[in-house]
Amino acid sequence: MFSLRSEEHGVHFAFTDRWGGVGAAPYDELNLGAHVGDEPRVVRDNRARAAAALGLDGERVVWMNQVHGRNVVAVDGPWPGEVPEADAVVTRTPGLGLAVLVADCTPALLADPVAGVVAAAHAGRPGLFAGVIPATIEAMVGFGARPERIIAKTGPAVCGPCYEVPDAMCDEVAARVPRSRARTREGTAALDIVAGVWAQLAEAGVTVGEKSHICTRESADHFSYRRDGKTGRIAGYVWLAETPAAPGAPASGSMGT
DSSP states (O other), rough: OOOOOOOEEEOOOOOOOSSSSSOOTTTHHHHHHHSOOOOHHHHHHHHHHHHHTTTOOGGGGOOOOOOOOOOOOESSSSSSSSSBSSSSEEEOTTOOEEEEEESSEEEEEETTTTEEEEEEEEEEEEEEEHHHHHHHHHHHHHTOOOOGOEEEOOOOOOOGGOOOHHHHHHHHHHHGGGGGGGEOOTTTTOOOOOHHHHHHHHHHOEEEEOOOBBBHHHHTTSSHHHHHSSSEEEEEEEEESSSSOTTTTOOOOOOOO
């Protein structure tokens, strides 16, 4: 059910894979996306299963209406009504799970355990270009976070060699985020969104974290829109433990490369 689960200084991080749910093809099994054509009752069941496995209250997991932009929304509880358009959410509320959906895009989970601030961001090509990662860091700083204390984790996403794009698109994105420029194994233009996300994190002062090396297009254990078209979504979750970390606790880990 999970590609990664970890806890650091009172912050929990997790990324799902596609197994352990109740869905049928092409969404088998653990599709968590409610916008891809799967049966709503199946998605609700899968979300409840994932939350229970994480020890979360399924009613206290915040999902987004992701639109490939840079809008960041601060939350202190579940949405009272319609889910707003956003590609990042930030909170200081312990026990409130923040979730981000992907099927090739880069899911980024961020936390400053000392300030007690966590965020989840969705970075595809348009979001990387628009600056959703810097916008998320800025929102966290507004709640007292400091970039040098932030722990960042990125989950399974399509790798650069598997993300072929037209030359003009590659040039446009790379002009803004140079580290995103890549080549396919055949030598054609491509984009490495994960590398671009980490470049933007480093530029913002974030140097601590971990990068998943799983390529969703290459992994049969993960959903991939570029590989399959009609398919499900995996999710990244981040939340503050109900008992906060001790003041001044340092972040740990090292940035993956």
